[in-house]
Amino acid sequence: MEWLAGRIMLLSGARRALVAFVAGLIAVLALPPFGIFAAPFLSFPILVWLIDGASGNPDHGLLRRRFPAFFIGWCFGFGYFLGGLWWLGNALLVEADEFAWALPLAVIGVPAFLALFYAFAAAVARILWSDGMGRIAALAFAFGLFEWLRSFILTGFPWNAIGYAAMPVPLMMQSAAVIGLAGVNMLAVFVFAAPALIGTRKGLRAGLSLAVLLVAAHFGYGFYRLEQPLPQPADPAVxxxxxxxxxxxxxxxxxxxxxxxxxxxxxxxxxxxxxxxxxxxxxxxxxxxxxxxxxxxxxxxxxxxxxxxxxxxxxxxxxxxxxxxxxxxxxxxxxxxxxxxxxxxxxxxxxxxxxxxxxxxxxxxxxxxxxxxxxxxxxxxxxxxxxxxxxxxxxxxxxxxxxxxxxxxxxxxxxxxxxxxxxxxxxxxxxxxxxxxxxxxxxxxxxxxxxxxxxxxxxxxxxxxxxxxxxxxxxxxxxxxxxxxxxxxxLPGKVALPMSPGEQERNGMLLACFLFSLALFSRASFILREN
Missing domain, CATH: 3.60.110.10 (Carbon-nitrogen hydrolase)
Structure with missing residues (x-):
């Protein structure tokens, strides 16, 4: 893994962009109709290693130094959204005489635009980057933030938010009742990216331990909730x-x-x-x-x-x-x-x-x-x-x-x-x-x-x-x-909620604050060690 991580970090030019694009494509396999839960565990470590190697010229300003990470995030996002949304073009073929001209805009233009959210996520994460678990927390925070922004900017289009990759079946959906989709988005990225620590070793024990704990809680709570008796349908039954x-x-x-x-x-x-x-x-x-x-x-x-x-x-x-x-x-x-x-x-x-x-x-x-x-x-x-x-x-x-x-x-x-x-x-x-x-x-x-x-x-x-x-x-x-x-x-009856939708959203924001604080702490520790 260390050899693979090193090779990916050192990629440059078109090969670097292609690997990021393919990594985004692979992540799509976690979504319906495929539901391959393991796919993001390959995609996100590759993304982490690519961002590890995305260090800009130190003589440039802050924004220009983050452009390599921004570009890698965009390539990853373009692969993810192109692979997940190509079918939008099918709607234009229903009345092809009138709308076929717009096919490139739907199939390529929409993914290219949505990829900007992941580009900014990678750039923001790079600002908080460190050499251990903190960079995983930074990536999770940044992806969670920009997935949230994607849900309402320009009327919003949160289709295929990354958290859905962690919820292919009901057993794995129940966490959303506590922390909402926003919280699942962040924790999913943390867990998916955690194997990247195997390739660099720093922060390995703490990062993988936390990831395993999160996975156990995700499945454990799902099992607990599904084991609870279902409520009876309303009387009279409809x-x-x-x-x-x-x-x-x-x-x-x-x-x-x-x-x-x-x-x-x-x-x-x-x-x-x-x-x-x-x-x-x-x-x-x-x-x-x-x-x-x-x-x-x-x-x-x-x-x-x-x-x-x-x-x-x-x-x-x-x-x-x-x-x-x-x-x-x-x-x-x-x-x-x-x-x-x-x-x-x-x-x-x-x-x-x-x-x-x-x-x-x-x-x-x-x-x-x-x-x-x-x-x-x-x-x-x-x-x-x-x-x-x-x-x-x-x-x-x-x-x-x-x-x-x-x-x-x-x-x-x-x-x-x-x-x-x-x-x-x-x-x-x-x-x-x-x-x-x-x-x-x-x-x-x-x-x-x-x-x-x-x-x-x-x-x-x-x-x-x-x-x-x-x-x-x-x-x-x-x-x-x-x-x-x-x-x-x-018609089934209503299931009691552990949290109201408003509380779920607040819990998601608390997770964002925790991950941000962890990333900041790790970044500060990294700077002190460097000095």
Whole structure:
């Protein structure tokens, strides 16, 4: 290991950049659909050794001296995000005539931009760098800091945060209930990078001991939490039907297919339960499953009332139009409707966090003038975002916390008010991305929101992955990707949380302070030894 570490430290030029890029690619193997937990234990030691050798000219200023580390972090991040997000280009091929020109921007441009967060993380870590365990703590702190910044800068895109690599299965997800994703991000980097100490020996015993202790706590707490008895479903028990219609995205944007798509959903809604039992209390359709403006189609609401039995409720994704008056065009919202057995809309919630360039255009006036349009916007001008999130209260009193599409990847989207809900509700349409890693990554991240809140998750997707997940992140029932049909199950009860989401965030910040202090202490000790 010492020989390997020395060789990597001394790499230069293109070989150095290539090794960093490949190390980032290898780390992607820890993410769905692969879930190879060991992959980052190879990637992050390589990154540490590369930063060890990234010492700038001492005659240069502080910023220029950190550029070698910045560049290595960027190459690592570019490999990680290119390998983890290449499937974004699939959405542009749905309407290739209009959007194929933007393929390089999605496949290469987005990873290149996101890699800047890891570049700054490496540069900041290098400022705190020492010759022992402190540099591992510095890297963990810096990655945790910039993963947190990635969750909200320019509306945020925390997709594939590094902590998810440490949480491939429910046993390994439970730590998020105590320290949140931000805390897991930092500790995961510390553990993944700790084997680098074998190659340099300094701080080996303390660093590996702490890493082993963290891994033991991670698994031990997961085992403890999964061994606790699950709560009983709320009384009376509520049966939920997930409808996964498997509609190809090219058909969803074809006006001539609208009625056929609508009838497809209705057919799966009125089908008899597979076990011959009672019909479900709640039927759930995916995001934008209603292919027209419901409030402008009373016949469609009538058809829904014909299909629903007494007391049944339909929850469906739809586009909602809002009249702005005075001859202005209406606003359109990506919404969820609650419809009762009489065909009445009795509840609605609009999407708050829209996808830039997908559902709306940033700098719309400028980009519209250049002939650009939002990719997934169903209406001219794209969607508008809701000011606040409206919880869905169903007839009978049950409350759902709605998350539309990629809103489920943002831990910060879920406040403590969610604890009053009976379940999380995530409607999505991952047909845009085909059978690529995207839908599998999306599902894993949505599951983590259940662990963080203790709430069961009702997740319905057009092509998959649809599932009912309990408050510990375990799949109760569902569909794999690319399966058409429906499934009925009883909605699980809420799981007691050791910490509220707010406390989890505070614990994550405390970990950041600890790692920063450890890095500073090690850096100070290193300077004193040098002098």
């Amino acid at each position: 049966t939920v039907r997930l409808v996964q219609p498997l509609i190809d995205q090219s058909k969803k944007i074809d006006d001539s297919e609208r009625m056929a798509i609508f009838e497809e959903h209705l057919q799966l809604t009125q089908a008899l339960p597979a076990d011959g039992g009672k019909r479900p209390d709640i039927v759930v359709w995916p995001e934008t499953s209603v292919p027209f403006i419901l409030t402008e189609n009373p016949d469609a609401l009538l058809r829904i009332s014909d299909v629903l039995q007494d007391g049944q409720i339909l929850i469906a994704g739809a586009v909602r139009a809002e009249d702005t008056g005075a001859g202005q065009p209406p606003r359109y919202y990506n919404s969820i409707y609650v419809i009762d057995d009489r065909g009445q809309i009795v509840g609605a919630s609009d999407k708050v966090h829209l996808v830039p360039f997908g559902e709306y255009l940033p700098l719309e006036g400028l980009l519209k003038a250049a002939g650009l349009n939002a990719i997934a916007a169903a209406m001219p001008g794209g969607f508008s975002s809701a000011v606040t999130r409206s919880l869905l209260t169903l007839p009978g009193g049950k409350t759902l916390y709605p998350l539309i599409c990629y809103e489920a990847i943002f831990p910060g989207e879920i406040g403590n008010d969610a604890l009053a809900a009976n379940a999380l509700l995530n409607l999505t349409n991952d047909a845009w991305f085909g059978n690529t890693p995207g839908p599998y990554q999306h599902f894993q991240q949505a599951r983590l929101r259940s662990v963080e809140t203790g709430l069961p998750l009702i997740r319905d997707a057009n092509t998959g992955i649809s599932a009912i997940v309990n408050g510990r992140g375990e799949v109760v029932t569902g569909f794999p990707f690319g399966t058409r049909g429906f499934v009925d199950t009883i």
